[in-house]
Amino acid sequence: MKVYIIGIGLIGGSFAKDLKRDFPDWEIRGVDRNKDHLKEAEEIGIIDASAEFSRISEADLVILAIPVDASLKVLPQVLDHINENCLVIDAGSTKKELCRVVEKHANRRNFLAAHPIAGTEFSGPSAAINDLYKNKTNIICEVEKTAFKLQERAMEIFKKLGMRIRYMDPDAHDRHIAYVSHLSHISAFMLGKTVLEKEKNERDIFDLAGSGFASTVRLAKSSPAMWAPIFQQNKFNILETLDEYILNLKHFRDLIKNDQFEEVFNEMEKTNHIKDVLNGITENEKLKL
Amino acid sequence: MKVYIIGIGLIGGSFAKDLKRDFPDWEIRGVDRNKDHLKEAEEIGIIDASAEFSRISEADLVILAIPVDASLKVLPQVLDHINENCLVIDAGSTKKELCRVVEKHANRRNFLAAHPIAGTEFSGPSAAINDLYKNKTNIICEVEKTAFKLQERAMEIFKKLGMRIRYMDPDAHDRHIAYVSHLSHISAFMLGKTVLEKEKNERDIFDLAGSGFASTVRLAKSSPAMWAPIFQQNKFNILETLDEYILNLKHFRDLIKNDQFEEVFNEMEKTNHIKDVLNGITENEKLKL
Incomplete structure (x- = not known):
């Protein structure tokens, strides 16, 4: 089985590592716009080889793990070029726009819209870890629009990686996740900003910070390239949560x-x-499944 | 040496545990308004015995670890009744009011105003742990107002417990700590509130929450009895940080x-x-001192 992982950072890289461990004979290829990341992923052995997007028709499984604005463009291109038995999974933090954009695509049935609630505040291939997805919730949207056989293949993978499945429609997903994920990121970023601004005038302020501050502000280390497009795509839900x-x-x-x-x-x-x-x-997260 | 710990919860209890380990021949007595806590502390062996406040004159060391509004009343009473060689340390999260309230006390020189930047979101004697203070910052205010010999005794204890010392005046302490501690607590409490309110109408929302949310909202588990008085005493600094x-x-x-x-x-x-x-x-926090 040939796996193409598009976007070989924290999310894609962690998929690559677990798939390699759990399905040793699968061939993992990486595609990334960032050539340094691609080289790094190859060097640290996350992927077997880098690959060109143009050869995606040979893939049996494609995992899309790129910023959500890029996904809107890349997913239709992937669906344009895959073979008819290929399963395409995305892992983005917003689902409504993406599902809309491929709604009428001839190969919509090859696509499974997923959102594994997993991550860390780090990014890039070096942030990839084994078991990132173990005992985590994976939200699947519009499962009925994916071919039954491909659903089965996806579930086999998710089960092997230790994920717990929840089904939701894309609207509800985006609305709920605004509260339990997107808002936390904004609250952390703005807390970090407030304290950093203060530090300009009051030196050594961080010398007084303890683990409580560190915990509350942790998500402010997250990648702006990932998060700005998420806030854009989930604008109206985020405005509502933010106002509250x-x-x-x-x-x-x-x-x-x-x-x-x-x-x-x-x-x-x-x-x-x-x-x-x-x-x-x-x-x-502790539960064995 | 007889140690009286007034308030035998997370902070006082953790002092008790470390002192018992590092100075095995010291006798640790607990005073607490909450008789259940006192009994629990005795049962789990954090203190050697419970004691009455009325016998505080036999103490060589008093550690005050109670809500900051209670400290304003209890600290002057402690200073009224101690013997002349007794060292009194508090561990509260605000310093300005407390220093003001004992400013002209005849035994001001027996008191050392301290704020160990350490804690967890848990409370009560069962939350007490060893090494809570290891590699943590301890802010000392108005050190020059404490008798030199008692300063030395305090530093010996803090050093043994692994703390790093910073000296500040009470005004600056309260201003800085509003940013790196008090604001984080408010941001976490209000994030928790926002999501809990939402959950009333949207069931199962927390089923989607991951470790990022857990980290950002962690401090919302903290004790209201501890925190409401802190916000009251540091009102003006907190209003400023909160507005920003x-x-x-x-x-x-x-x-x-x-x-x-x-x-x-x-x-x-x-x-x-x-x-x-x-x-x-x-x-x-990692550094060995």
Whole structure:
């Protein structure tokens, strides 16, 4: 089986590593616009060889792991050129636009729209790790539009990599993921910005920061090339979540300003319930499937 | 040596554990308003015995680890009743009010105002762990107001526990810590609130959350009883940081709304520099002193 991975960074590279381990006789080829990344991926052995996009018709499996704006252009081209038994999976963080763009494509049935909820704040081939997807949720959109045999092949792969499957329509996916992923990134980026700006005038401020700050701001290390297109494609859902977040912050600010500290306490106590939710996340990631 | 630890939760309990390990012949006594906590601390062996506040005059070392509003009342009472060679250390997250309240106390020289930048999102005696303070920064305020011999004793303890010392005046402490600690807590609490509110209408939203969300919202598990008084005491600095944070969020929101995604990219890229800062934090915590 010939696997073409388009975009050989954190996401694509981690797929490559697990596939190589779990299906040793599969041949993993990498395609990337960034020639340095491609060379690096070959050198550290993530891929068997680099490949040209023009030879994609020989692929049995294509994994698309590039920024979501690039996917809108590249996915139709992939579907134009694949052979009829090829399975194409994407791994992007937005699904509505992508599903729309290939809606009427003659080879729509070769495509499975997926979003593995997995990642780290690092990027590039050197960030690729084994078991990134183990015990993680993988959201599949419009599964009914993928050929049944190709669905089966995809599920076999996802199962082997240890993923838990959830089915959603692309609209609901984009709306929900705005809350539990996209908003966290914005909150972290803006927290980082606020503190960095302050540091210009107040030296050594970071000398005082501890692990709590590090945890809250961690996602501000993420790749802007990945995230700007995500915010663009999910603009309206993100604006809604962001407005609610800003409103909640303003309300909390006003409680502090007006010395309503009993209410400040209550707001925090109600939110403490997030413990149960977070334990759920941790449990899921621990669970053997 | 008799040690009285007032408030035997995460912070006080972790002091108790390390002191017991590093100075085995010291006698550790616990004082706590919460009798269940006191009993628990005794049962799990964090303290040698519980004690009454009325016997504090026999203490050689008092560690105050209670909510910062309680400290304003309890610290003067402690200073009223200690013997003349007793060292009193607090560990609260605000310093200005506390230093002001004991400014003219006859036994001010027995008190050392400290803030170990250490903690977890958990609370109570069961949250106490060894080495919580290892390789962490400990901010000392108004060191010159503490008797020289007692400074020495404090430094010996801090050194043994593996802490790195920074000296600051209480004003600067409260201003800086608003950015690198208090703001992170508010941002996490409000992120948690925003997503919890959404979940009321959209079921299973957390099923989609991954480790990124968990990391950003982690501090929302923190104790409201600890944090409401901190926000109260550091009100004006927190309002300033919170206003800047909200302004940055609004600006980012407007960039998205107006389709200025090149600027969205630039904002994130500039903030990526936080990587170096966070590496610094991690390095500090790793460093053997």
